[in-house]
Amino acid sequence: MSIRYLLSSRVCSVFLVCSVFLSCFPGLVISGAVTLKSMEIFKTHEWLHEKPTVYFRCQGENKTVLPDVKEVRVLYNFKGEESWQPLTDFPIKKCKRCGFYEEDNLSSDDIFEEWEFCPSDFSIPDGKYVRIKDKEFNATFLCPECLPFANASNSASDSHEGGKGMHVAVIILICVVVSTVSILGVVAAYKYWQKKKREQDQARFLKLFEDGDDIEDELGLGTVI
Known part of the structure; x- marks a missing residue:
């Protein structure tokens, strides 16, 4: 599940980058x-x-x-x-x-x-x-x-210099967006993995108690009132 979540995050980030790039340069697709x-x-x-x-x-x-x-x-x-x-x-x-x-x-x-x-x-x-x-x-x-x-x-x-500055700014913006989306995707995947790990640990802990109760019942060591 975590791998699938990471792939989905990467796909979303690529789509976002392509959208931003095409919106900044509409002349490239006509x-x-x-x-x-x-x-x-x-x-x-x-x-x-x-x-x-x-x-x-x-x-x-x-x-x-x-x-x-x-x-x-x-x-x-x-x-x-x-x-x-x-x-x-x-x-x-x-x-x-x-x-x-x-x-x-x-x-x-x-x-x-x-x-x-x-x-x-x-x-x-x-x-x-x-x-x-x-x-x-x-x-x-x-x-x-x-x-x-x-x-x-x-x-x-x-304004040649202004154009160069705008081009650099767009590249920086794209890099920031990609980095942000990638980091958020990794953090979300890590939190999801931590949550699943806690659930698995709790399940194993409860299973140990259940197994211990079964052994006491079999040995007749239950609490005698």
Whole structure:
């Protein structure tokens, strides 16, 4: 029984630590889908002035063709529900190497721009990110789920030392909680063991008296009045 009680205490402490950790870092468990809200190209790279085939791609992922983007100096707006959406997603707080490109049938594809695309780029209040490349394009992205990353990044940039202090404080708090729960569990288990031991000692003591009475009865040594 005491071993089972200790295991239960340990399970409870692990659950408590996980809850505290996840509540302090909600951005670690989200996945942000990135959609394209608007797109405008300022020029094409085709010499024959053909309709361009513009696409978006992150390194290691499939390319996403933007079938509507054909004309220069036209602002295309999207609902985020198109069949080719979303462009990409951020399952973790990590940047990707992404860019806009234009297909070229004669040589390698032309590059509008490549850049480090990060979940922390998206700003409050609606999770919007505007990317402008001079003489190339103007694009607006949306990722509301990326806001926890952006908030964490902004807080760190505003007060880096304060962020470090908060991080250390959270770690200390977690250690204190784990230690407290573990100590309480051990103390409770020890008290439970002491209680069971006293009950067993009392039972053995009573059993000795009962055995002694039985022997006296058998020998006829009972008290004679």
